[in-house]
Amino acid sequence: MLQVKLERDTHTYISSLPKQEPGEPDIIMSLKPAGDMSSGGSSRTALLENLQVKPERFFSLKQIHSQQVYVSGPALSSAQEGDGLVAGAHDHVLGVSVADCMPIFLFHAESRNFAVVHSGWKGTGIALQALGQFRERYGIPAEDVTAVLGPSIRSCCYQVDEARAQLFRSNWGRDSVKWRATPPAHTLLTQHSTDSKNVHNGESTGEAPFLDLLSANLHSLQQQGLGDIRFIDECTACTADLGSFRREGPEQFTHMLAIIGYIK
Ligand SMILES: [Zn+2]
Numbered sequence: 001m002l003q004v005k006l007e008r009d010t011h012t013y014i015s016s017l018p019k020q021e022p023g024e025p026d027i028i029m030s031l032k033p034a035g036d037m038s039s040g041g042s043s044r045t046a047l048l049e050n051l052q053v054k055p056e057r058f059f060s061l062k063q064i065h066s067q068q069v070y071v072s073g074p075a076l077s078s079a080q081e082g083d084g085l086v087a088g089a090h091d092h093v094l095g096v097s098v099a100d101c102m103p104i105f106l107f108h109a110e111s112r113n114f115a116v117v118h119s120g121w122k123g124t125g126i127a128l129q130a131l132g133q134f135r136e137r138y139g140i141p142a143e144d145v146t147a148v149l150g151p152s153i154r155s156c157c158y159q160v161d162e163a164r165a166q167l168f169r170s171n172w173g174r175d176s177v178k179w180r181a182t183p184p185a186h187t188l189l190t191q192h193s194t195d196s197k198n199v200h201n202g203e204s205t206g207e208a209p210f211l212d213l214l215s216a217n218l219h220s221l222q223q224q225g226l227g228d229i230r231f232i233d234e235c236t237a238c239t240a241d242l243g244s245f246r247r248e249g250p251e252q253f254t255h256m257l258a259i260i261g262y263i264k
Contacts, residue, residue: 001218002230004148008241012050017148020230023109026263027148030256031241037097037257039078044257051263053093059085060095065122069115069129071137084117084126086133093261099243100236102152102213103258106130108140116260119152121164124172124216131224143225150232150258153246155180155212157237165209172216179207 006015006029013034017027028051035043039060048058059072061082069084070076072092085094090112096103101120104127107113115130117123127147134140155178160168165177214231221229236244243254 002228003233004230006151006232006234013241014047014050017232021109023112024146025105025107025109025112025114025260027105028259028263029103029150032243032254032256033241034256035254036243037255039097047257051093051259053259053261053263057091057261058093058095060097061085063096063118065101065118065120067123067126067129069117069126069133071133083119083123084115084130086115086130086137087113087261090262093259093263095257095259097255098150098152098236098258099248099253099255100153100158100245102217103150104130104217105148105150105258105260106134107146107148107260108134108138108144109146110144111138111140112262113138113140114260116258118258119213119217121160121168121211121213124168124213125220127217128220128224141225142221143227145226146228146230147221147226148230148232149214149217151234151236151239151242152213153237153244154214154235155210156235157246158211158213159208160211162209165211168211168216173219176212176216176219178210178212180210181207 008015013031015029037044060078063083064081066083068082071086071088073088094116096118104117106115117126119126131142168176236242237247243256245253
């Protein structure tokens with residue numbers, strides 16, 4: 001497991017991920033100051049123009065927090081409901097929008113196949129659907145795929161009810177839920193809390209459950225045998241220049257665009 005960092009361009013408000021090996025696809029995320037990247041909006045159009053990605057190369061979906069994955073191609077409409085895209089051609093560019101949910105980028109550099117999924121609490125497990133497509137369509141076993149887990153809301157900020165916590169814990173392992181006594185304020189630029197515990201000690205402690213999307217996805221990908229898993233250790237709710245549903249609120253949160261492809 002390798003921690004990687006988004007490199008920020010403070011002029012364009014585009015961030016990118018340094019490549020570790022030749023042949024890896026470009027991985028790019030817009031930052032909050034680049035504007036809301038909702039489908040059909042002017043910010044998204046401007047970003048793709050800036051990257052010199054022609055509209056016919058770019059694929060996105062109408063996201064619904066599902067585990068539905070599609071292969072990109074001329075017949076695929078951006079009105080199609082789903083949350084994951086596997087590239088149907090090497091020159092395609094794929095994007096999902098995120099604001100607290102985790103973008104997960106998958107690729108196999110040798111064959112130049114790649115995918116991106118939008119994985120929130122409801123859709124957790126969608127990365128496994130994309131891995132299934134890699135295997136079925138391209139004959140690439142999961143252990144040969146590289147995964148990059150993008151920024152998401154982390155357990156420092158993602159308080160949930162007990163039912164949701166229980167669901168996560170049984171599906172994605174004990175570490176996917178942290179119990180903590182004090183809910184943190186959603187203030188900017190706080191450090192990740194370090195006082196989290198993985199085990200709930202008794203019922204009347206006044207602790208609340210917090211979801212850890214990173215642990216949940218690590219757990220599921222490691223179970224599939226992936227050897228090369230990279231992650232970005234940034235909480236969207238704690239980081240001022242990232243879009244966050246919880247921090248910014250339902251009326252005005254910023255969708256960031258998470259993009260993968262051989263762009264240049
Ligand atoms: Zn946080």
